[in-house]
Amino acid sequence: MTPAQRKFLRDLIHAAFERAHSQGFESPIDLAPFGKLLRELEPGFTHQAYGHEKLLYLLRGEFPELLHIRKDQEVDPPRYYVSIRRGPPRPAHRQQPFRPESARMPPVLDPGLVDGGLLERYLASLAESSARTQQRFGAIDRRLAGIQDELAQSRANEIKMNTEIRELDARLMKYRTGASCKHCGSRNVMISSSTLKPHFCRNCGKYL
Numbered sequence: 389m390t391p392a393q394r395k396f397l398r399d400l401i402h403a404a405f406e407r408a409h410s411q412g413f414e415s416p417i418d419l420a421p422f423g424k425l426l427r428e429l430e431p432g433f434t435h436q437a438y439g440h441e442k443l444l445y446l447l448r449g450e451f452p453e454l455l456h457i458r459k460d461q462e463v464d465p466p467r468y469y470v471s472i473r474r475g476p477p478r479p480a481h482r483q484q485p486f487r488p489e490s491a492r493m494p495p496v497l498d499p500g501l502v503d504g505g506l507l508e509r510y511l512a513s514l515a516e517s518s519a520r521t522q523q524r525f526g527a528i529d530r531r532l533a534g535i536q537d538e539l540a541q542s543r544a545n546e547i548k549m550n551t552e553i554r555e556l557d558a559r560l561m562k563y564r565t566g567a568s569c570k571h572c573g574s575r576n577v578m579i580s581s582s583t584l585k586p587h588f589c590r591n592c593g594k595y596l
């Protein structure tokens with residue numbers, strides 16, 4: 389068989405599998421209908437023209453790397469089923485010169501190289517993610533403002549409490565001294581913070 393004949397038959401076999409697939413045949417295909425498909429595609433096709441007594445011998449003998457043929461011995465005479473081998477990619481693919489991964493990848497955001505829909509979806513998802521980030525920052529800002537309000541409130545409370553404590557202290561000191569005005573006997577006297585001794589009567593206004 390010449391290389392040209394071999395190539396022709398390979399193409400014919402591939403075409404027959406494509407037609408079989410489009411007609412709903414499942415792989416593997418019974419050899420009898422497969423032969424019919426070959427003749428439909430190439431009306432002059434005969435296995436005898438390639439020097440083989442049977443189609444089985446032609447396919448099994450000449451294309452062992454391309455075709456897998458299974459024999460069903462449960463029936464008499466035995467039937468044969470043919471399918472395309474799933475092997476390594478064809479040499480044409482394998483012989484591509486090696487290039488590092490980085491050289492093969494187009495720049496992701498070059499609009500000339502990226503499918504328009506993809507770029508739009510990417511930008512939309514970027515905008516969405518940005519909006520989500522903004523929302524989170526907004527929520528954090530609001531919490532911070534709330535915390536600042538609480539802090540200001542507690543400082544005000546602290547000042548108020550300190551004032552109250554000072555007033556209570558003052559009243560306590562007044563009672564602690566047990567002082568009374570020696571002029572009028574009133575206990576409503578002003579207390580000197582330095583000596584804790586009464587020095588001014590609020591009732592009669594005299595110094596003590």
Ligand SMILES: [Zn+2]
Nearest residue numbers: 569572589592
């Ligand atoms: Zn007095």
